[in-house]
Amino acid sequence: MADPIELAPDYYLGNFHALVDFVVARYENLLSDSERHFYNEFRALNTDSQRLYVRLLSRKGVASSAGALFRLHKLAYDEIGDLPTAAEALVNADLLQRDPPLPLAELLPLFTKSELSDSSIEVLPKALKRAALEQALLQQDADAVRSQLTDSETVLAVQGAEHFQTFKLLFFGNLNQDLTDYVLRDLGLFRYEQYPLEREQLPFQTRAQLEQHLRYYDCVKEAEFALVGGIDEITALAAQLPEGIDGDSTLHRRLDRLRLTLARQLERLDALSEADHLYRQCSRPPARERRARIAIARGDTPQGLALCREILAAPHHEEEREFAERFGFRTAKKAGETEGWVAPQRHVPPTETVALPAARQRVETLAADHLVQRAPGNQCFYVENTLINGVLGLYVWDILFAPVPGAFFNPFQIAPSDFRSADFYPQRRAAFEQRLAALNEKSLKQRVWRHYHDKWGIANPLTAWDALPESLLTLALERIPVPHWQVLFRRLLGDIAHHRSGLPDLILFPEQGNYELVEVKGPGDRLQQNQQRWLAFFARHQIPHRVLHVEWTAQ
Structure with missing residues (x-):
């Protein structure tokens, strides 16, 4: 991955520009007149005013019917030279409202308890808690209390936030994400695949x-x-x-x-x-x-x-x-109507119990060391949900990031929007079926290694790079037979949301060849339902597997 970099003080403004410009370039025909006006007014502002607006839009102010509230003299940003002038320009552009007429109840949360006490026009007990203090002030002359609070004070209410919600929805496809995604990219923490984003x-x-x-x-x-x-x-x-x-x-x-x-x-x-x-x-x-x-x-x-x-x-x-x-x-x-109904049967996997001395390491690490010590030529890796998922992610990389209509909202997606849904496979059925039908040892190794080297470090929802060292990948591609990859891939793709977890903790490569998947259970631990489903699947397809129960030896 790229080395992290130091962000400019107003990195957020560039990110905001990228978001709103992206939306206007691709969705202008869907925007309302007021949303287009919001964009044009913002873009016409000077840089300091833009910085201040994005700062306030991104902060959680005091909620009110007029918009998020802030006190001007409480604002301080090193990258904004003349803050009052910047605020004035925003007021003139209708992106801030100065001293909005508000019910006293909406104004009180802006001020500290001490300030509220000082604003009272009656003598109140000092021991009053904040809620009781606010209630007491609401019983007094509202205009007098408001005057006391806002004397020499400018209150600002952010305007246009509802328009930015529309821009965010169009860009992210949801209202749960924010500009943090840009920050992660700019810090070098994530690299994203490039995919077409045509209208x-x-x-x-x-x-x-x-x-x-x-x-x-x-x-x-x-x-x-x-x-x-x-x-x-x-x-x-x-x-x-x-x-x-x-x-x-x-x-x-x-x-x-x-x-x-x-x-x-x-x-x-x-x-x-x-x-x-x-x-x-x-x-x-x-x-x-x-x-x-x-x-x-x-x-x-x-x-x-x-x-x-x-x-x-x-x-x-x-x-x-x-x-x-x-x-x-x-x-x-x-x-009493059992005709046609059969009692469900649960697969009982091959199970071994071993006694090991307790240590600070994870039980999976202790189990892996134990399996290697049994035969010095054995190799054992802790893989859990990373190996089989990771190889699948490399093998179908191009299909995963194919430009399926509606799959990608913006350039910063780790996965298509339907990745965890039941629609994921049907939307790409033809491509997946063709790829799986062509699966053989040569095609598997070629695609996996090509994507491994060409795409290293790019975010993929199935591939955890740090968990896929070349030594592990080499052994897995050599030892796991193609028919096993075939059925494993089909099960994963059929229901990624449920099947990409619950895979065994370890993969053992015995000295004499072949491989084995090993689920490790420490003292008192039991198999989860998704783990039981995988073990039953392995049994149906003759995939070598077992459960290794670890007990602690007496000290």
Whole structure:
């Protein structure tokens, strides 16, 4: 990776320029008149005023109905020469409002407890806590208290923040990220792959689509209050959710996630009919699981079993299938209707128990040392979720970063936006199938080593560079047979969100050849469900594996 560099004092301004300029260059036709005006007014400012605006926009001021509040004389930035003049220009551009008319209650949080005490027009007990002090001031003459507080004081309210939200959404594709991504790039902490960002491939294509995404984020904020409210508040919010846009899988995923959250709370409130109604609107897990549980809770066994059969006929992922097998069989057995239902079987992996002296090192390191000491020619590496994922990331690098419409919002993505979703594989099915069909020893080694050397240090969601030394990669490509890579890759690509974790801790390369995957469990530790699924998968495909239980020897 590149050596870290020292940032300029106003690095943030260059990042802000890059963000808003990117959006205008690609999305100007989607921006409203007020959003375009916001951009033009900002760009016309002098540099100091731009610096001050970005500083304030990035800070968390005191929230108010007029915008985030700041006290002018409390602001100090070394890179801004004449701060009052910079602020004046922002006021003239309507990007700051000077001394906005506000209810006293919104003004009080700007000031310290000491300042509030001094502003009281009545003698108040000094021992009052802040909340009680504010309440006492609100009982006094509001104009007099306001005058006392703001005498020789300039209060500034940031304007246009809602417009910047639109710019952020268009750039990042969400409202959870910020300009920190630029900072990480500028510090040399991340290098990003280069991929096309042409207008026709970008995720947002219409203003209506953009408005629905903005509405979704408004609903997320409202959900914080609805979830602690009650049934009426939750159902009212659910009715206000945007409908979604055909072809916009990102918005559909987000809406499903919010509906699932709301419906789960309705369940907790015993509003089962309302919860079931919301679950029916969701196309992703665990909606069918929750509906099956609700049906059984309401005494509707046929409906519960029918939903389990529906899942088994077309499961979204293994976890959902396992639920339907277990819950369906248990429910059918209880109802005396077991015909067609089979008790789920759990794979029991090969297991060995060893006694080792306790030490400060991780138990995995102790286990690896033990396996090497058994035969000096053995080689053992701690890999957990890095080796198989990493090799897959190198083998399909170009497909991972292919310009699929809607996959990339900006130049600073470690992964396509749908990487962890059920849409990831179907969107690239033809390319993945062709690549996997062509998998042989020569093509695997050629692609992996080419990308290993050409892409070293570039961020990839599957490849952790520091965990892939050449010695490990060389042995893995030599010892793991192509048919094993084939099935491992297929399982990972089929459901990356669930399958890229739970892989064994160690890979052992015995002196005589071959390889073995070893899951290490220390005293009191048990296999997790995703680990059990991988071990069962290994058994089905004759991939060598075992569980090594470590116990401590008596001192």
